Amino acid sequence: MAVRIRLKRLGRRNRPFWRICATDKRAARDGRVIEELGHYDPHLANQDKFAINRERVVHWLKMGGSPSKTVTELLGHVGIGPKGDEIPPKPWPKQKKGPPPKAVERLAAEKAKADAEAAQAEAGAADASAPAAEAPDAGPTPAETEAPDASS
Structure with missing residues (x-):
């Protein structure tokens, strides 16, 4: 066998x-x-x-x-040869510790760009809402002053 x-x-x-x-x-x-x-x-x-x-x-x-x-x-x-003899052990290959450095840099740049765009959009929204909030009240609207009284 x-x-x-x-x-x-x-x-x-x-x-x-x-x-x-x-x-x-x-x-x-x-x-x-x-x-x-x-x-x-x-x-x-x-x-x-x-x-x-x-x-x-x-x-x-x-x-x-x-x-x-x-x-x-x-x-x-582990130091065993194909015929059962002793050989010097081979080291294990090194394991990768994470994504390659270029990918990390690219992801960091994309995140920074997205953060900058979000900050600009937030600042633009704050600028657009600020004048509306500061505008003085013009008084009652014409529809409010001309409420016809149907009972008279």
């Missing part, structure tokens, strides 16, 4: 995580496994995203198990 060390997908839609498994090469991706060796969750921080049973992984590699490309990359981060 040809043993392959590969990932088995679990989780829900748009939120997957994987178990690292020793399985028969002919089995389905999420099918029956011989042994579960660890897990990989890419949504967690670097130190928590990957955990394995190092002893069992080395055992299966020494017995002739072949890791998939992705598992080979993951094992490289």
